Amino acid sequence: MRTVIANVTVLDGSGGPSRASDVWLDGERIDHLAAPGLSHGRATVVAGDGLVLAPGFIDVHSHADRSPFANEPDTTKLLQGITTEVVGNCGSSPLDADDHPTSYLTALDRARSVTNLAPLLGHGSLRRRVMGMAGRAPRAQEARTMRAWLEQSLDAGAFGLSSGLFYAPGSYADADELAALLEGLASRPLIYASHIRNEGSRLVEAVDEFLAVGRQTHTALQLSHHKAAGLPNWGRTAETLRHIHAARADGVVVAMDAYPYTASSTSVSANLPGWVLEGGVDAALERLAHPATRDRIRRECEDPALDSEWESMVAATGYDRMVVAWNPAGGTGQGQTLAQYARERHLSPFDGMVHLLQESRLAATMVAHSMDEGDLVRVLQDPECWIGTDGVLGSRSARPHPRLTGTFPRVWREFVVKRHLLAPEEAIRRMTGGPATHFSIPERGRVAPGWVADLVLMDPDRLADTSTFDQPWTPPEGVVGVWMAGRRAVADGRYLGTAMGRRLTPAR
Ligand SMILES: [Zn+2]
Incomplete structure (x- = not known):
């Protein structure tokens, strides 16, 4: 069965100039391109109305x-x-x-x-x-x-x-x-x-x-x-x-x-230094729950050493430019910045982020206007x-x-x-x-x-x-x-x- 998409402006994908054509299809493939206005015989015709075909x-x-x-x-x-x-x-x-x-x-x-x-x-x-x-x-x-x-x-x-x-x-x-x-x-x-x-x-x-x-x-x-x-x-x-x-x-x-x-988008856990995630989700949640370790994580997030090879998005972009996109724990906070999410819970921005990570078991995602x-x-x-x-x-x-x-x-x-x-x-x-x-x-x-x-x-x-x-x-x-x-x-x-x-x- 032949189909013709008639009277279209073809942008063919090569970067070459556009041209007005009828595009003939035969089964799965493009058969040929023809000048518009020629007879279509018994082919099924789709009117292209001069629109772009790419x-x-x-x-x-x-x-x-x-x-x-x-x-x-x-x-x-x-x-x-x-x-x-x-x-x-x-x-x-x-x-x-x-x-x-x-x-x-x-x-x-x-x-x-x-x-x-x-x-x-x-x-x-x-x-x-x-x-x-x-x-x-x-x-x-x-x-x-x-x-x-x-x-x-x-x-x-x-x-x-x-x-x-x-x-x-x-x-x-x-x-x-x-x-x-x-x-x-x-x-x-x-x-x-x-x-x-x-x-x-x-x-x-x-x-x-x-x-x-x-x-x-x-x-x-x-x-x-x-x-x-x-x-x-x-x-x-x-x-x-x-x-x-x-x-x-x-x-x-x-x-x-x-x-x-x-803006980019990724998991909220991408805000954590890599070592925190070693061993998987449970190991990471344990580290976040341990006061001294959590304190070290906060320092590395908010004030990474100058020679740090790790990219701290918190330090470079900030809690107020990161927006919760998905929280599997009931959707709470979606659409709020991490700063707003924390404020609503009377927490510091870092503690708010950790709260979100804990309640979502690290699965929460965000949009970062970075x-x-x-x-x-x-x-x-x-x-x-x-x-x-x-x-x-x-x-x-x-x-x-x-x-x-x-x-x-x-x-x-x-x-x-x-x-x-x-x-x-x-x-x-x-x-x-x-x-x-x-x-x-x-x-x-x-x-x-x-x-x-x-x-x-x-x-x-x-x-x-x-x-x-x-x-x-x-x-x-x-x-x-x-x-x-x-x-x-x-x-x-x-x-x-x-x-x-x-x-x-x-x-x-
Ligand atoms: Zn990527």
């Missing part, structure tokens, strides 16, 4: 690892025009005790996913599976096991390795541990993505550490959600970008991603900055960061339409063809004959996010249609109810 967007930094297993379909990405998500980021991928890393990949094949998924193996999850929450270097046998499981994951179709060196237990690993894992694998399609060790006071050193792994192992790099976090560190992306450009000049393949907001617009704009202007939501679905009763539902339309509205910082063709390339090539995502990311028909039809004048920090769940406007492998998945901004996503494997 490849389905690729979210290179998603945390929707478990969305295919949720009771409700996760449409937060599809309704933005996203058809493929890279999951397993920040060192974290589903890997339960007793499981082999490849069992997640086979489980995805049986699951019902709304979008296509391109999974990475999380180094932190791998390390925890092999070594527990041990705060030391791996022993020889442990290192061999991690390496063997990484290779088996790649053989089974993982797109690469992610690390979260800011989070325990990834933070217990040094650069040599990562390099040893990746050494000698560069001949295959493989990404090393990293939430680097420090995005604040030691940002430049952490970027250098990351680039060094690429220089040593020749692995293609993805610098996750690049930012300068914390008020004293604003402006530092000027220096990191200089270092990245120098590495590129030396042949290092390095791209990055960003989301179009000046970034500067200037850094965001600078990062987004790098020609190899892709777009990533960093979104995690979580509980429907939470107040997540609006990036979960608004990222891609917001890039269009803010940086293409309002501020003219990105040309339309270039913005679409950053969302589609650019990342598809970098991540070796096969047959997707272009509107061209023979490519898989993952497509988005959008109204360029209306495309916009509507979600906010107070109302994070509202879907975007202006996404007229989405196709997954030639089948309509979204019409007029509404999900049509059939999960058509697949697990992808890298192009060879």
Whole structure:
């Protein structure tokens, strides 16, 4: 059965100029592009009305690892025009005790996913599976096991390795541990993505550490959600970008991603020094309950030693710029700053934060208004900055960061339409063809004959996010249609109810 999406303005994902076309689909694939106005014969015709047709967007930094297993379909990405998500980021991928890393990949094949998924193996999850929450270097046998499981994951179709060196237990690993894992694998399609060790006071050193792994192992790099976090560190992306450009000049393949907001989001426990989390949740709660230890934690949070390698978000951003996003203990405090949450309980800000950590058993999350617009704009202007939501679905009763539902339309509205910082063709390339090539995502990311028909039809004048920090769940406007492998998945901004996503494997 042939379908023609008639009279559209094609932005094909290559960055090349737009052109008016009819786009013919044959089954799962794009058959050909034709000049508008020719006969459509007996094909099914979808009126494009001059709107923009682009490849389905690729979210290179998603945390929707478990969305295919949720009771409700996760449409937060599809309704933005996203058809493929890279999951397993920040060192974290589903890997339960007793499981082999490849069992997640086979489980995805049986699951019902709304979008296509391109999974990475999380180094932190791998390390925890092999070594527990041990705060030391791996022993020889442990290192061999991690390496063997990484290779088996790649053989089974993982797109690469992610690390979260800011989070325990990834933070217990040094650069040599990562390099040893990746050494000698560069001949295959493989990404090393990293939430680097420090995005604040030691940002430049952490970027250098990351680039060094690429220089040593020749692995293609993805610098996750690049930012300068914390008020004293604003402006530092000027220096990191200089270092990245120098590495590129030396042949290092390095791209990055960003989301179009000046707030980040993570677990509240990320405010604690890494040693507090050693041994797991119960050990951490015990430390927080012990008066002298708790006092030491407070000092390190609020006044870290100048030579500290640890990134204290409390010191750099402050309790009054961190907002409770999710508290599994009944939702108390959601929408309040940590400062307000503490004040309401007649506690000091630190004691309030500890109270929240205790009542949520470390599971509470927050939004941190930690970034500067200037850094965001600078990062987004790098020609190899892709777009990533960093979104995690979580509980429907939470107040997540609006990036979960608004990222891609917001890039269009803010940086293409309002501020003219990105040309339309270039913005679409950053969302589609650019990342598809970098991540070796096969047959997707272009509107061209023979490519898989993952497509988005959008109204360029209306495309916009509507979600906010107070109302994070509202879907975007202006996404007229989405196709997954030639089948309509979204019409007029509404999900049509059939999960058509697949697990992808890298192009060879
Ligand atoms: Zn991260």
